[in-house]
Amino acid sequence: MRRPPVFVSLANYPMPTNSTEEAPKVHPDLESVMFTEREIKERVKSLGKELKAAFGDGEFTIISIINGAVLFTADLMREIDNPVRLDCIRITSYGEKTQSIGTPHVIHSLTLDISGRHVLLIDDILDTGKTIALVDGIIRKLNPASLRVCVLLDKHGRREVPYEADFVGFRIPDRFVVGYGMDFAERYRNLPCIGVLKPELQKPPEWA
Numbered sequence: 001m002r003r004p005p006v007f008v009s010l011a012n013y014p015m016p017t018n019s020t021e022e023a024p025k026v027h028p029d030l031e032s033v034m035f036t037e038r039e040i041k042e043r044v045k046s047l048g049k050e051l052k053a054a055f056g057d058g059e060f061t062i063i064s065i066i067n068g069a070v071l072f073t074a075d076l077m078r079e080i081d082n083p084v085r086l087d088c089i090r091i092t093s094y095g096e097k098t099q100s101i102g103t104p105h106v107i108h109s110l111t112l113d114i115s116g117r118h119v120l121l122i123d124d125i126l127d128t129g130k131t132i133a134l135v136d137g138i139i140r141k142l143n144p145a146s147l148r149v150c151v152l153l154d155k156h157g158r159r160e161v162p163y164e165a166d167f168v169g170f171r172i173p174d175r176f177v178v179g180y181g182m183d184f185a186e187r188y189r190n191l192p193c194i195g196v197l198k199p200e201l202q203k204p205p206e207w208a
């Protein structure tokens with residue numbers, strides 16, 4: 001018996017557009033996009049090469065400052081083929097504000113033994129320098145063989161504590177950014193791009 005013809009609705013399938021480039025969807029809460037998903041990917045890839053040049057083939061221990069550095073750490077780790085160990089340290093200083101509320105403090109500390117190990121500390125943004133300086137002090141007390149620091153973004157003009165990272169993704173001006181792991185009141189971390197949050201939304205929201 002012959003089967004009836006099957007008609008597939010084309011509406012269910014993504015159609016190719018004339019453009020080879022997909023128009024990026026910009027989140028309505030963003031005033032502007034600072035770095036697109038593609039720009040971030042390219043820079044993370046080249047940072048991986050910089051790390052490889054610095055560490056060679058040796059093992060090192062990554063310490064990621066969470067939550068902000070989670071996405072950056074996950075992507076950067078996959079750009080290197082060295083044997084690596086991963087530990088996280090949880091620091092807070094912001095709450096539901098866009099300016100640091102003073103002294104950062106440790107909420108959850110390290111679990112791996114890093115004595116005699118080469119360490120790469122990873123954070124999303126180096127801003128006043130207080131957070132990285134705090135974690136730098138904690139790590140150095142544990143006698144690592146070496147400590148290098150990698151940040152995705154550097155707001156260089158905002159430093160209150162002198163600190164230079166060994167690897168920097170992008171130097172940025174003093175704007176409050178969200179996306180690619182970075183939040184405002186715990187939102188926007190899942191945006192694939194990095195953008196400037198609209199100023200009128202930079203106040204403690206009712207949903208927080």
Ligand code: 5GP
Nearest residue numbers: 068125126127128129130131176177182183
């Ligand atoms: P610092 O202690 O250097 O002043 O601040 C570093 C931390 O503040 C970063 O790890 C990051 O979590 C947070 N931070 C600094 N600037 C921004 C920003 O523009 N957006 C977001 N979401 N977090 C920021």
Ligand code: MG
Nearest residue numbers: 065068069124
């Ligand atoms: Mg942070």
